[in-house]
Amino acid sequence: MHAVGALEAGICKYILISYGHSARSGGGMSQVLSRMAGDDAVFGHFGAAAGYALAARRAMHEYNTGPDTWKHIAVGQRKWANLNPRAVMYDRPMTESDYERSPWIVEPFRLADNCLVTDGGRAFILTTAERARDLPHPVVTIMGLGMHNPAADPVAARHLTGPTGARRAGEQAFHMAGITLEDVDACEIYDCFTYTVEITLQDYGFFGPGEGEEWFRGGTIEPGGRTPVNTSGGLLSEAYQMGLTPLTEGVMQLMGRCGDHQLGPATGNIKPEIILCSDNGGILQTHACCILRRN
Amino acid sequence: MTYSKPLPVPGADTKPFWDGCREHTIRIQRCKACGHLRRPPASVCPRCLARETEWVEMSGRGTVYSYVVYHVAYDPSFKEDLPYVVALVTLEEGPRILTNIVECDPAAVHCDMAVEAIWKDVTDTVSLPLFRPAS
Numbered sequence: 001m002h003a004v005g006a007l008e009a010g011i012c013k014y015i016l017i018s019y020g021h022s023a024r025s026g027g028g029m030s031q032v033l034s035r036m037a038g039d040d041a042v043f044g045h046f047g048a049a050a051g052y053a054l055a056a057r058r059a060m061h062e063y064n065t066g067p068d069t070w071k072h073i074a075v076g077q078r079k080w081a082n083l084n085p086r087a088v089m090y091d092r093p094m095t096e097s098d099y100e101r102s103p104w105i106v107e108p109f110r111l112a113d114n115c116l117v118t119d120g121g122r123a124f125i126l127t128t129a130e131r132a133r134d135l136p137h138p139v140v141t142i143m144g145l146g147m148h149n150p151a152a153d154p155v156a157a158r159h160l161t162g163p164t165g166a167r168r169a170g171e172q173a174f175h176m177a178g179i180t181l182e183d184v185d186a187c188e189i190y191d192c193f194t195y196t197v198e199i200t201l202q203d204y205g206f207f208g209p210g211e212g213e214e215w216f217r218g219g220t221i222e223p224g225g226r227t228p229v230n231t232s233g234g235l236l237s238e239a240y241q242m243g244l245t246p247l248t249e250g251v252m253q254l255m256g257r258c259g260d261h262q263l264g265p266a267t268g269n270i271k272p273e274i275i276l277c278s279d280n281g282g283i284l285q286t287h288a289c290c291i292l293r294r295n
Numbered sequence: 296m297t298y299s300k301p302l303p304v305p306g307a308d309t310k311p312f313w314d315g316c317r318e319h320t321i322r323i324q325r326c327k328a329c330g331h332l333r334r335p336p337a338s339v340c341p342r343c344l345a346r347e348t349e350w351v352e353m354s355g356r357g358t359v360y361s362y363v364v365y366h367v368a369y370d371p372s373f374k375e376d377l378p379y380v381v382a383l384v385t386l387e388e389g390p391r392i393l394t395n396i397v398e399c400d401p402a403a404v405h406c407d408m409a410v411e412a413i414w415k416d417v418t419d420t421v422s423l424p425l426f427r428p429a430s
């Protein structure tokens with residue numbers, strides 16, 4: 001959003017947005033997460049998984065979600081990763097019973113509910129539509145942007161079970177884009193944990209609280225499904241590159257650069273025109289929504 | 296025996312809370328202007344932005360807002376406690392506090408369960424507020 005402002009103001013012509021981290025081999029991610037703990041460490045409370053798990057547990061209590069919903073997300077995204085040679089989990093299929101046998105990490109989350117920790121990097125270049133049309137590659141444009149940051153510490157937060165920042169960020173982005181949910185061909189959702197996908201899609205309005213299990217059931221988000229989600233495998237099954245995993249996947253799908261997991265006749269989906277992307281930070285404390293279009 | 300787990304690092308905002316724990320009371324910051332009880336502690340009231348505060352004693356009774364069961368020790372000093380429960384407890388006065396639920400099978404903990412504070416003196420200067428099922 002800042003980059004768009006810099007382009008609009010004429011301060012920059014081309015902006016490179018990049019991310020790279022030796023998160024796995026360098027141990028960087030565990031250092032970042034342990035520093036977040038503060039006095040919570042006194043009670044043995046560390047990292048991001050348990051913070052999201054607290055939100056997810058309360059959601060189970062309030063509107064009856066849980067592992068039966070989240071397994072569709074973990075298994076569905078893995079099917080996309082199995083089509084993507086770049087994905088960490090490319091050659092490791094996951095069935096529903098594999099999910100159910102996955103060990104508890106911080107209950108109610110199993111290992112299969114957690115994203116990967118990955119070495120690697122991602123980048124994309126942003127410029128004006130006018131300049132982009134003179135370049136040799138297919139153009140992907142931003143139709144809508146929204147951002148909402150409830151920011152509250154999870155101890156004080158009223159939004160752990162929704163609406164999260166996704167509600168207002170989504171409303172802003174759809175308003176700017178001038179479209180509705182029915183116009184979206186695929187979603188690339190920031191998926192640090194399976195629950196994050198559920199609460200984000202729920203707050204965008206795809207289904208109501210407690211309706212997630214029914215919505216996901218039957219392969220909705222999988223190859224050939226009616227609403228493909230996280231078509232690279234996502235943070236859960238491709239690679240953890242912060243918000244750039246979903247955003248760059250959305251761009252590459254619309255450019256037609258995705259090989260075997262390219263949405264189209266080969267996956268049993270329509271060729272996408274519009275893709276909805278999300279990012280969030282903290283324990284559901286910040287949220288950004290970006291709607292992309294081909295051309 | 297020396298205590299091997301992490302200890303609180305009281306700062307300007309959090310010292311009165313930990314001082315209260317040492318005396319086995321849960322003290323929460325209250326805005327002198329609007330009366331809002333706030334946690335985490337902060338120098339400014341999130342409701343009305345006033346700076347004047349006082350610390351007031353809570354009853355130590357509350358309910359479980361949410362909880363998780365750790366099956367992995369992120370810090371090796373917690374390995375002996377696995378599986379253990381970390382919870383957000385809503386105090387009966389309103390604010391929430393992060394804590395452990397003890398003296399209870401992790402499988403028996405549930406949201407909205409009534410709990411009460413108990414105290415664990417871990418060093419000569421530090422006591423931790425833990426919660427157990429209300430008697």
Ligand SMILES: [Zn+2]
Nearest residue numbers: 326329340343
């Ligand atoms: Zn106030």
